[in-house]
Amino acid sequence: DIQMTQSPSSLSASVGDRVTITCRASQGIGNYLVWYQQKPGKVPKLLIYAASTLQSGVPSRFSGSGSGTDFTLTISSLQPEDVATYYCQKYNSAPPTFGPGTKVDIK
Amino acid sequence: EVQLLESGGGLVQPGGSLRLSCAASGFTFSNYALSWVRQAPGKGLEWVSCINASGTTTYYADSVRGRFTISRDYSKNTLYLQMNSLRAEDTAIYYCAKGPSGYENYFDYWGQGTLVTVSS
Numbered sequence: 001d002i003q004m005t006q007s008p009s010s011l012s013a014s015v016g017d018r019v020t021i022t023c024r025a026s027q028g029i030g031n032y033l034v035w036y037q038q039k040p041g042k043v044p045k046l047l048i049y050a051a052s053t054l055q056s057g058v059p060s061r062f063s064g065s066g067s068g069t070d071f072t073l074t075i076s077s078l079q080p081e082d083v084a085t086y087y088c089q090k091y092n093s094a095p096p097t098f099g100p101g102t103k104v105d106i107k
Numbered sequence: 108e109v110q111l112l113e114s115g116g117g118l119v120q121p122g123g124s125l126r127l128s129c130a131a132s133g134f135t136f137s138n139y140a141l142s143w144v145r146q147a148p149g150k151g152l153e154w155v156s157c158i159n160a161s162g163t164t165t166y167y168a169d170s171v172r173g174r175f176t177i178s179r180d181y182s183k184n185t186l187y188l189q190m191n192s193l194r195a196e197d198t199a200i201y202y203c204a205k206g207p208s209g210y211e212n213y214f215d216y217w218g219q220g221t222l223v224t225v226s227s
Contacts, residue, residue: 001169034213036152036214038152043202043217043218043219043220044152044202044214044217045217046213046214046215049207049213049215055215085151087151087152089152089154089213091211091212091213094157094166094212095154095166095168095169096142096154096157096212096213097154098151098152098153098154099151100151101151101152
């Protein structure tokens with residue numbers, strides 16, 4: 001099975017900072033990658049699908065890029081409401097594996 | 108409005124069984140793939156099982172294959188997860204999640220989850 005890794009596992013940044021999270025697949029997955037945001041005590045929310053397409057209603061400060069094995073999620077200007085854990089997930093084939101998550105908080 | 112409402116969680120002894128249900132509304136149930144995803148306390152997300160829109164294809168995580176069975180009832184717009192031979196490591200919140208199409212396995216809507224605790 002394809003394994004998903006994320007880095008860093010956690011980060012702390014200031015409001016207004018640009019934040020980048022990396023997700024790597026152990027084999028190529030094309031652009032079959034999504035990103036979720038899970039705020040503390042809440043249900044995961046889909047942010048980006050097909051590696052770079054913003055889900056409807058998601059603020060434009062979120063963006064995704066990459067293909068093959070290396071992907072990034074960028075928050076262009078971190079806001080207090082962005083405190084959450086971010087997960088990538090591949091969906092090119094079963095099993096649709098999640099990455100271990102990256103916890104983002106405010107410095 | 109898409110709604111997914113899980114039920115059936117609770118406390119069960121190791122080796123026991125539970126059946127989870129997910130009542131779906133707000134979309135055409137027969138057109139979309141559905142999955143169960145779980146999250147152990149303080150841990151990350153783990154996909155458990157999925158079923159395609161027609162109910163003809165199912166997949167399972169290695170950790171549950173042979174013990175869990177996913178199914179769907181089109182007359183009730185309900186997704187199920189039959190869980191047998193439960194282990195302590197199955198303790199988690201179980202989410203029902205909807206795919207964006209009949210077969211794609213990522214999730215555009217999630218239920219609120221139901222807690223399963225396996226303990227003696």
